Amino acid sequence: MSRIGKKPVDLPSGVEAKVSGQTIEVKGPKGTRSFTATDDVTLAVEDNAVTVTPRGKSKRARQQWGMSRTMVANAVEGVTNGFKKELEINGVGYRAQMQGTTLKLSLGLSHEVNFEVPQGVTVTAPKQTQIIVEGIDEQQVGQVAANIREWRKPEPYKGKGIKYLDEYIFRKEGKKK
Known part of the structure; x- marks a missing residue:
């Protein structure tokens, strides 16, 4: 039952x-x-x-x-109430900003990433290191947040990348001399 x-x-x-x-x-x-x-x-x-x-x-x-x-x-x-996912960007020179319906991401790549925001979801970047994804469809909000995070997942040595606000990054120790 x-x-x-x-x-x-x-x-x-x-x-x-x-x-x-x-x-x-x-x-x-x-x-x-x-x-x-x-x-x-x-x-x-x-x-x-x-x-x-x-x-x-x-x-x-x-x-x-x-x-x-x-x-x-x-x-x-x-x-x-709607649904909301918050992302945080860590890394020197990594930043995000909104231009119309396009999220522009600088993630240490050779080019700037232009992420088109789909209908039904609102993406805002209140700070250069913070992204908020909101909408009324939980599945769509989660998928858009996952697609943004996919561009630069957090790495375990310095923690650089895009992570969820409540996500814990397991840190590894670097090589010893």
Whole structure:
């Protein structure tokens, strides 16, 4: 039995959900998100909360139960508060700045990296060594942050590169003479 799936997803004030078939559409102050569940679960909106119940007792139905409830909860969280990933740049001469919808990164390469920000995501660079990625879709925010980090992952000797703000870089000791 799914302990996550049993708990209904509460809808805060200002958020409304509409179910049509297997698709749920959640509208809130930050925008609209929709999620299409598989045929193994049933979605219902009752008493200002969304409930997800499995159809049958098959293994697949029980797997989809918890996952579908989490996806609905993420949609509600996204249209209410949104999601945010913070990146930090470490290294001499490494910097970032926004120009329109392009993030310009100087990362010690022979050229400047121009990263085009996709629709639905907001990227800001309040400081030259800080990047903030925000949006209502958790998967898209995480993917954009990972794509930015991919340009220069942190290395273990000096810690230079782009890292998540809460990430710990395991440091190695250099060669001894």
